[in-house]
Amino acid sequence: MSQHPPHLRDRAAARLRRAAYERLPCQPVRDLLGPDDVDAAYAVQAANTRHACELGRHRIGRKVGLTSSAVRRQLGVHQPDLGTLLDDALVPSAGRVDPGRLLQPRIEAEVAFVLGRDLDAVTADVEQARDAVEYAVAALEICDSRIAGWDISIADTVADNASAGLFVLGPDRVDICDLDLAAVTMTMHRNGTQVASGSGADCLDDPLNALRWLANAALTYGEPLRAGEIVLSGALGPMVPVAAGDEVAATISAVGSVTVSIGSAEEVHTHG
Incomplete structure (x- = not known):
């Protein structure tokens, strides 16, 4: 368990909230938490999730981050993490x-699961994870x-809610x-x-492995996965930048397709 004083975790949480509110990126919070204190970082994430829910937002699921070796190489971070999906x-x-x-x-493109039952005990294998899934969909995060x-x-990244933004x-x-999810292939345009x-194998060898990891990690941190929750299981390939005016489409074989558009520069000027 983290030995960092609560006031430093409070300062880290406030720094991240201010960055989100002011729409201005902030300096890293590892000066307050240390670069590797995952327990302290999850405490910061939980505090900001509670703050968001107190303001009327609602948790509708969870995400696994850093499941793809390509993404881990991009970011220089070498283990998975979990975050919260808000409505x-x-x-x-x-x-x-x-x-x-x-x-x-x-x-990034990934497989999303919607759970049909709770995963509130240790999930020992992927078949236990599979049995909890009501259905899967293609997703963009x-x-x-x-x-x-x-x-x-x-x-x-853990403190910053696993670098969560929006999802489709x-x-x-x-x-x-x-369905052999390890064998699915993904293309994104x-x-x-x-x-x-x-491919599915690029996500911890199988997206169901990511779900199993998430179920156990969520249990460890006191918020087990519940029926009805959405789970983003992690990238099937590298992340790519997007900007105003971009349109992105991804197809995951045997799962489906998903698209999203980012508002254009003209719209930004008109509504800004």
């Missing part, structure tokens, strides 16, 4: 995002960081009972040009 982060399928909601967005320049250690769920719901590809 106002869900973008409608094929929806358009106001770029003013984003700071330093990067997008628009990751974001309140930390300037994505200059993150594991403590920074595709329209097709798939029964995964007999930005403005018609392919910018990423990968």
Whole structure:
């Protein structure tokens, strides 16, 4: 358990909240938490989640971050983490995002699960994880960081809610009972040009491994996964930057397709 004083965790939480509110990235919080104190970082994440819920937002799921070796190499962080999905982060399928909601967005494609039952005990194998899934959909996660320049250690990204931003769920719901998720393939296009590809095996060898990891980590930190929650299981390939005017589409074989648009520069000027 973390030995960091509570007042330092409070300062880290406040720094991240201010960055989100002011729409200005902040310096890393590892000066307050240390670069590797994951327990302290999860305490910061939990405090800011409580603060968001006190303001009327609601938790609707969880995400696993840093499941892809490509993403870990991009960020220089070498272990998975978990974050919280809040209701106002869900973008409608094929929806358009106001770029003013984003700071330093990067997008990735992944398999999302909707749980049909709780995972509130140790999840020993992927079949236990599979049995808890009601259905899967293709998803896009628009990751974001309140930390300037994505200059993150594991403590920074955990404290910053696993660099969560917005997410989009595709329209097709798939029964995964007999589906080999490790074998699915992903392609992602930005403005018609392919910018990423990968497979289910790129997500901790199988997206169900990511779900199992998440279930156990959530249990460890006192908030087990519940029926009805959405789980973003992690990237199937590298993250790519997105900006105003971009349109992104991803297809995951045997699962479905998903698209999102980022509002154009003209819209930013008109509404800014």
